[in-house]
Amino acid sequence: MRIGIFGSENDPQCLAIAKELRALGADDVLLRYDALEARLPLSVLDGRYLYRGVDVDDLQGAYLKAIPAPYAPTVEKTTGEVLADDWFASYMHSRERASYYVAWLLELQARGARLINAPHAASVLQYKPFQLQALKRVGARIPRTLISNDPDQIRDFKAEVKDVIFKPLMGGAITRKLEGEALDQLERVRNSPVIFQECIDGDDLRVMLAHDTIVSSVAIRTPQQHLDFRDDPAYADGHASYEPVELPAQVQQFCRGAARLCNLAFAGIDIKRTASGEWVFLELNSSPIYLDVEWKLGHRISRAIAELCVGKPVTPPDR
Ligand SMILES: Nc1ncnc2c1ncn2[C@@H]1O[C@H](COP(=O)(O)OP(=O)(O)OP(=O)(O)O)[C@@H](O)[C@H]1O
Ligand SMILES: [Mg+2]
DSSP states (O other): OEEEEEEOTTOHHHHHHHHHHHHTTOEEEEEETTTTTTTOOEEEETTEEEETTEEOTTEEEEEESOOOOOOOOEEEETTEEEEOTTHHHHHHHHHHHHHHHHHHHHHHHHTTOEEESOHHHHHHTTOHHHHHHHHHHTTOBOOOEEEESOHHHHHHHHHHHOSEEEEOSSOOSOOEESOHHHHHTGGGGGGSOEEEEEOOOSEEEEEEEETTEEEEEEEEEOSSOOSSGGGSHHHHTTOOEEEEOOOOHHHHHHHHHHHHHTTOSEEEEEEEEOTTSOEEEEEEESSOOOHHHHHHHOOOHHHHHHHHHHTOOOOOOOO
């Protein structure tokens, strides 16, 4: 059985999954997600997919580390980042390339290949407001939330909730408190809506769910306490530690229910656990980074992904 890995040969997570695929008796095929950008030869000949001249029509599953999206190239100037002179042509090319990849993945899915995760689920899931509603729908607690481009509405929310954080809809920026300069510059929010939330104090938990199996659930410990743990240089340098956490049955059910609503076969779920024992859900990641936990605690997350790709039942973690 051949299984694709849509990623990079330099990505340790892709390599770890490739190794597990081989251990399960499957053949892994690396499909570089920058193949078109790197001008490698890719074709669809009368509906038959050729990757660097090799027929890859028989893939029965694939792990998708990332799906390329259209982007406009920028250059760094003293005034900040600005569009490159030839941005329009580059942007249009990147749109065509993204269309090729997504059509390919949709075609694989239509043929019954197991994609971890399905391209639609992965792209829809970048939209936090939808995810938050899915979490709410299954009964999970989420922080009080306002998504808005209206400074007046935001000031009212702040007056009512008091301790408020803000973060982008699509992710990609550190979570910050709504206070001081941020509050003074609130007019800037008219450019695009931002997520404002009640600040939840507590442990940062990360749960890895493969189908219905919780393969890993840990509290992330960094040397200093930060609002967003990724802001701690120790975390970026790989000095975080992890403590296994037992999830109550109901919390596990919330994880399974939300992942199902969001069509995620595999999900990395972020939860805050408060000192008073509440479990407050923040988001579901469709392609979480997890290798540090796997290496440090021996949680077999790569194996679970490989099992999903080949269609085997996920092995429950050793207790
Ligand atoms: N309401 C909140 N209260 C307290 N801390 C929060 C809150 N929302 C986010 N955080 C902190 O910021 C971190 C990042 O937030 P979140 O997981 O919602 O988005 P993200 O990881 O930036 O999204 P993406 O993965 O798409 O980039 C959380 O893990 C948590 O540490
Ligand atoms: Mg997160």
